[in-house]
Amino acid sequence: MTSAAVSIERRPAPPTPKANPIFGTARRFRRAPLGYMQELVSEFGPAIHYRFFLNLWGYIFVHPQHNEHILQDNHKNYTKLPHPIFQILLPLAGKGLLTNDGQSWLRQRRLLQPAFHRKQINGFGQMMTAATEKRLNRWARAARAGEVVAFDQEMMELTLEIVGRTLFNMDLTNAAHKVGDAFSELNELIIAQATTPFSLYTMRIPFWPSTRKMAHDIRALDRLIYAMIAQRRQADSPGDDLMGTLLSAGDEETGIGMDEKQVRDELITLMIAGHETTALLLTWLFYRIGKHPDVEAQLHDEVDRILNGRLPTIEDIPKLVYTRQVVDETLRLYPPAYAISRAGHEADVIGGYATSPNAIITLSPYITHRLPEFWPQPQEFDPQRFTLTNSADRPRFAYLPFGGGPRQCIGNSFSLTESVLVTATIAQRFRLRSPAAYIAELSPQVTLRPKGGMPLLIEARSA
Ligand code: HEM
Numbered sequence: 001m002t003s004a005a006v007s008i009e010r011r012p013a014p015p016t017p018k019a020n021p022i023f024g025t026a027r028r029f030r031r032a033p034l035g036y037m038q039e040l041v042s043e044f045g046p047a048i049h050y051r052f053f054l055n056l057w058g059y060i061f062v063h064p065q066h067n068e069h070i071l072q073d074n075h076k077n078y079t080k081l082p083h084p085i086f087q088i089l090l091p092l093a094g095k096g097l098l099t100n101d102g103q104s105w106l107r108q109r110r111l112l113q114p115a116f117h118r119k120q121i122n123g124f125g126q127m128m129t130a131a132t133e134k135r136l137n138r139w140a141r142a143a144r145a146g147e148v149v150a151f152d153q154e155m156m157e158l159t160l161e162i163v164g165r166t167l168f169n170m171d172l173t174n175a176a177h178k179v180g181d182a183f184s185e186l187n188e189l190i191i192a193q194a195t196t197p198f199s200l201y202t203m204r205i206p207f208w209p210s211t212r213k214m215a216h217d218i219r220a221l222d223r224l225i226y227a228m229i230a231q232r233r234q235a236d237s238p239g240d241d242l243m244g245t246l247l248s249a250g251d252e253e254t255g256i257g258m259d260e261k262q263v264r265d266e267l268i269t270l271m272i273a274g275h276e277t278t279a280l281l282l283t284w285l286f287y288r289i290g291k292h293p294d295v296e297a298q299l300h301d302e303v304d305r306i307l308n309g310r311l312p313t314i315e316d317i318p319k320l321v322y323t324r325q326v327v328d329e330t331l332r333l334y335p336p337a338y339a340i341s342r343a344g345h346e347a348d349v350i351g352g353y354a355t356s357p358n359a360i361i362t363l364s365p366y367i368t369h370r371l372p373e374f375w376p377q378p379q380e381f382d383p384q385r386f387t388l389t390n391s392a393d394r395p396r397f398a399y400l401p402f403g404g405g406p407r408q409c410i411g412n413s414f415s416l417t418e419s420v421l422v423t424a425t426i427a428q429r430f431r432l433r434s435p436a437a438y439i440a441e442l443s444p445q446v447t448l449r450p451k452g453g454m455p456l457l458i459e460a461r462s463a
Pocket of ligand 1 (some may be wrong): 071097098099109163269270273274275277278281335336337340341400401402403406407408409410411412414415
């Protein structure tokens with residue numbers, strides 16, 4: 001027996017909430033996946049071992065040390081598959097970067113990484129602000145008419161357009177509604193399945209209602225993606241954007257190109273991961289600053305002083321310090337990826353607690369970002385938490401909106417650049433306000449959406 005095995009045996013398992021021996025906690029998770037996790041952490045602490053259903057068990061870990069151990073120090077023991085959420089995502093995302101593992105993931109990550117280097121992203125700045133400005137010109141009319149807009153939809157369309165133009169050199173504006181609707185439905189279906197016992201079986205039954213619905217939505221997206229690929233294959237050269245990289249890539253050993261399905265999986269993954277998350281961040285940001293006149297005034301002061309009425313550029317980003325702090329604070333309170341899942345393989349010791357082999361593990365940036373030990377008065381929206389001085393002593397894994405370790409988000413610089421530029425461009429011209437009596441509620445699906453959408457009223461600042 002190894003010394004590691006001995007030390008595991010001597011460690012306690014994390015506390016376990018009482019649960020019905022048959023139905024476990026499944027119903028509670030299905031009703032409120034995030035709310036129930038929060039309840040468990042407040043009652044039992046940062047490590048929990050719970051019965052999900054019958055003899056299916058899971059762990060929740062939320063302390064920064066736990067996050068660091070799972071995502072970085074011992075990451076080889078924690079993969080995406082066969083975690084149920086990734087199995088449920090497979091029909092949609094296939095072997096794209098988000099759901100892939102092992103050597104195949106590493107090869108694809110190395111191939112895609114250069115497209116996300118800072119130098120590349122810097123070249124996207126102008127496209128990001130131009131797409132935003134075009135939309136703002138339409139908003140000017142809505143502002144004059146005192147109209148409420150579906151702000152979450154506006155942001156989804158904008159970020160999809162930006163991903164399309166920057167990574168695939170494609171105009172996705174006409175497809176935005178179709179893509180948006182399909183993603184929204186899939187988002188709900190996936191989380192409903194992930195919190196349903198037996199979903200791994202029912203998803204294999206083609207005529208099961210949720211399986212059929214999901215297959216229908218995926219077929220609609222596939223038609224769009226395969227048409228994009230076909231159009232590019234007919235062009236004289238594959239192009240020097242990310243789609244071009246995928247189409248011209250050959251395997252290092254065999255020299256054989258990537259098959260159509262792998263290209264499709266990467267494109268669909270980047271479309272989903274690359275627009276939905278940033279759109280939600282921007283949605284929550286403008287909702288929240290509309291409620292904090294002091295934060296809004298400081299943001300306006302900075303963008304007016306630095307930009308003096310012109311559009312922001314990449315060179316302005318280091319000077320838009322407060323704007324970035326507002327982005328960081330929004331990501332703290334509303335991390336679009338509010339939960340991160342892993343399948344543990346070997347037994348392990350995490351923060352002093354023993355875990356069993358083949359463990360199903362959930363981390364939650366949303367809950368970690370509210371631990372009072374690291375975030376005093378955690379519910380308050382305070383961008384000053386992210387000044388250099390105030391961030392200096394915080395453990396790295398107390399803040400993980402983009403995950404961490406080797407599987408950390410490939411698009412984090414892309415997204416932060418986009419968020420600062422879009423925020424500054426909008427804040428220069430408009431204020432957004434919630435209509436009277438509207439209170440945003442969370443709808444935790446695969447991402448953290450606002451329940452029923454986010455209606456906001458547009459006001460021109462110059463008015
Ligand atoms: C606010 C914006 C974003 C947030 C909060 C976010 C969050 C995350 C998180 C938490 C992960 C790690 C998931 C895990 O460990 O299981 C991740 C992975 C990933 N993200 Fe993002 N993301 C954002 C924007 C983007 C953008 C703009 C892109 C692409 C254009 C992107 C593409 C990806 C991809 C491909 C992965 C998988 C990386 C891998 O496993 O190698 N994300 N993201």
